[in-house]
Amino acid sequence: GIETRAVALEDADAIAEACANAHAVVHAAALSSPWGNAIDFHRANVTGTQHVLRAAQRRGAPGARVVHISSPSVYFRFADQFDVKEDAPFPRTTPSPYIATKRAAELLVSAAARDGLDVIGLRPRAIFGPGDSSLLPRLLRAAATGRLRVIGDGRTIADLTYIDNVVDAVLLALDAPKDFAGRFYNITNGEPVRLWDVIGELCAAHNTPVQLGTLPRALAMTIAQLMEVAARLRRGAAEPLLTRYSVAVLSYSQTLSIEAAAKDLRYEPRVGMREAIARTLPPQRS
Numbered sequence: 001g002i003e004t005r006a007v008a009l010e011d012a013d014a015i016a017e018a019c020a021n022a023h024a025v026v027h028a029a030a031l032s033s034p035w036g037n038a039i040d041f042h043r044a045n046v047t048g049t050q051h052v053l054r055a056a057q058r059r060g061a062p063g064a065r066v067v068h069i070s071s072p073s074v075y076f077r078f079a080d081q082f083d084v085k086e087d088a089p090f091p092r093t094t095p096s097p098y099i100a101t102k103r104a105a106e107l108l109v110s111a112a113a114r115d116g117l118d119v120i121g122l123r124p125r126a127i128f129g130p131g132d133s134s135l136l137p138r139l140l141r142a143a144a145t146g147r148l149r150v151i152g153d154g155r156t157i158a159d160l161t162y163i164d165n166v167v168d169a170v171l172l173a174l175d176a177p178k179d180f181a182g183r184f185y186n187i188t189n190g191e192p193v194r195l196w197d198v199i200g201e202l203c204a205a206h207n208t209p210v211q212l213g214t215l216p217r218a219l220a221m222t223i224a225q226l227m228e229v230a231a232r233l234r235r236g237a238a239e240p241l242l243t244r245y246s247v248a249v250l251s252y253s254q255t256l257s258i259e260a261a262a263k264d265l266r267y268e269p270r271v272g273m274r275e276a277i278a279r280t281l282p283p284q285r286s
Contacts, residue, residue: 009029011051012051016058019055025067026174027069030045031098032098037097041101066120067121067170070184073102075090075091076091078095083255098245122169124169125161125188128163129162130280144208156194157192157253162276162280164271168267169261189272224244
């Protein structure tokens with residue numbers, strides 16, 4: 001009984017038509033990548049968000065609730081960060097247009113909330129699970145070619161978020177009291193893990209184990225910077241094997257506080273990390 005449509009984020013009229021008389025709008029579409037053209041990121045993540053917010057305001061049902069999916073990359077720093085809360089200040093500069101445009105989109109969401117739109121923002125970190133078309137495939141491709149190495153000391157601590165828990169958070173946000181409009185909430189599994197242990201486990205299960213040996217972070221950053229420069233000099237060049245952002249994500253620890261989501265949204269991760277990883281592993285052949 002649900003009608004689905006495929007529309008382009010830059011098509012304001014199509015988005016407005018899709019949102020007509022809607023009581024709930026979940027804006028999860030974005031260009032998410034560590035590399036790309038700044039114009040493309042702006043078109044998808046900023047202009048696209050603007051179109052969705054305007055459509056909900058002008059064409060949605062009275063009092064429509066909007067849930068905007070943002071990203072904890074907005075907190076990004078070239079440093080370890082632990083128990084980051086939603087009010088943590090954003091650094092002045094960013095290493096990627098993805099982060100810059102996700103921050104810009106949040107400003108639009110906040111402005112829309114001040115104008116009366118009932119909108120809540122979620123910042124789920126490192127979503128994974130069966131059917132993942134972004135995070136895990138990228139790592140598996142690197143491992144399959146023998147190019148994936150442990151960056152840094154291999155002790156990176158990170159929060160991940162299983163897809164079913166993200167869906168639960170979205171549903172909770174849709175039903176949350178209007179008092180919480182305009183707020184953003186961190187969403188994770190609430191179980192920080194050794195990132196490289198999880199990566200190794202997932203890669204091994206796909207018969208693409210991480211190669212032995214490590215790559216020092218400083219050396220990886222230097223290589224990534226050179227690769228970025230080379231890619232920019234060649235128009236239309238593919239994403240570099242390493243970017244400064246990807247090196248940082250794999251070698252700096254980051255954990256988030258989900259206390260606010262637990263208190264306001266009653267969010268509690270339903271699928272724990274052990275079960276989440278088991279569900280994500282490929283089916284075992286008999």
